[in-house]
Amino acid sequence: MNKILKLTLILFLVCAITAGILGVVNEITYQRIEEQQRIKTERAYAAVLPAEGYEEVAFDQDAFPTVDLINRCTDGAGWVVTTTFSGAQGSITMAVGVDPDYKCTGISIIKHSETSGLGANAASSSEKGVNWRAQFVGEDENVAITKMGGHIDALAGATITSRSVANATGVAIRAVRSLG
Amino acid sequence: MNIKKQFTEGLITNNPVLVQLIGMCATMAITTTLFNGVGMGLSVLIILTCCNVVVSAIRKIIPNEIRLAIFVVIIAGFVTIVDLLLQAYIPALSDALGVFIPLIVVNCIIIGRAEAFCQKNTVGASFFDGIFQGLGYTLVLIVMCVFRELLGSGRFGGGLIDIANGFRLTLDGTGAGIQIFPEDFGASILTLPFGGFITLGLLIAIMQYALKRSAKKKEAAEKAQKEAEEVC
């Protein structure tokens, strides 16, 4: 019994020391991590709809389960919607800008795990990605890829990613419209 | 234990991925751009070296019964430190590798080296073992990345190299890489999970071929020598 107690004590001690060290590292990096995340979201927001400031508004979460949050621009430029939906490989998180006429002002993909070289182009900062995302500007809630009767040219080899992004953009605009 | 022997063992004759056949999940999953490969390889190298040093330093005072549990705690500690540092200073890499950074904890390379090597060797030897095994791992990742990226999308060094304004290395993962041939001509299937399996399979096959050949050559040389001796 004594032996078990001793072993447990040693294991506990090792855990405690490790946890202590991690605590210190966390203390050092904590603020920077928060800062990095804030910068990332801010950049995405500014890319779709620049405004003086943003404030979160309430919406019907049951009707729009894929919408994470809706931010209203304090200067009346419109809304920025953050939405998470499934793409071809995993979930995609995207910011969608919506102007007061319920038209899309731009989209920006914050997080994704699409196939590199195909679906990932939707999020890339290359010319191809920028041009593809530019197609969404001015679209309304019926935005769709050409195959489904809309105006968005799907990315080569990534019809599914393109379709999901187009659908999610439509949902985001509808969610804003439902605010009234 | 001499350093030169450890070097060849880590990089070639006892390469963690190609010969020991461990740590394959991440090897296949993240080798889509050079940025990911180099980032993952260096993360593993750092964690492996730190764990090796600590484990060999305390190898005489830890009780044998709970050594695996203690190894796991130490590894998890170092992995979390690297994870937090990446999130804070290279967020692009942290995003790209995602769950595969915390999963280094269960990467058999690290616990395998702790159990097989550091338990019996000095701190110095364990330190070099960590460096060389880590380099061996990084080397495989780089080869896989270059192969998959080049043939898959006609690019080299995606995320890591930017040549738009002169050659420079981008550590924030934004570099577009060097386009060798147009992306549309690439076999994009190689960037998909299928490509991961096939590329690693081919690499291990090449390694087995090379090892077998050098073993055969050695045998033949020995035989020739023996015959020569007999003739004399």
Place this chain on the structure above:
Amino acid sequence: MLTNIISISLGAILINNFIFSQFLGCCPFLGCSSKVDTATGMGLAVVFVMGLASAICWVIDQFILVPLGLEFLQTLAFILVIASLVQFVEMFLKKSVPSLYSALGIYLPLITTNCAVLGVVLLNVQNDYNFIESVVYGVTGGLGFMLAIVLFASVRERVQFSEYPECFEGFPICLVSAGLVALAFMGFSGMQIFA
């Protein structure tokens, strides 16, 4: 709620299969797939442990780590939970369900280092799943693993009888055939119900 659960299950089993699209759990997948029987045993053990680990880790995360602001200890806490869970399950089965132990026992110790188990727990946190969603994701992720390993074991039993270059002996030919099975699973990618 129900639609959510169905889409999580389908995602975990087919669309984002743990092995063929996320590469989680490849080591036991290649190590334990030479026979269909062993593959089934390993698969069942993984389903069991992944479900339990998801449930327990969710509770620990939500009631201990998050309230205390200790999220940075997640990796450490989860791996300890999984390791001790596997030990307890092994002891429990040995004592009370010896028949099940004889079927799963030898696979249990291998599961601690199966990255699918730690992976599913971390993904639960990353995806903000609630308790039910976590357990569903754990169990169905395990089922996906089992489907993959059993299917692949039957492929491997055939591969034994075919001819291939000598240097492909062992792992390489397995990886190549796994790649081909992964290609088949790609057919599910992007499949959406309730879009």
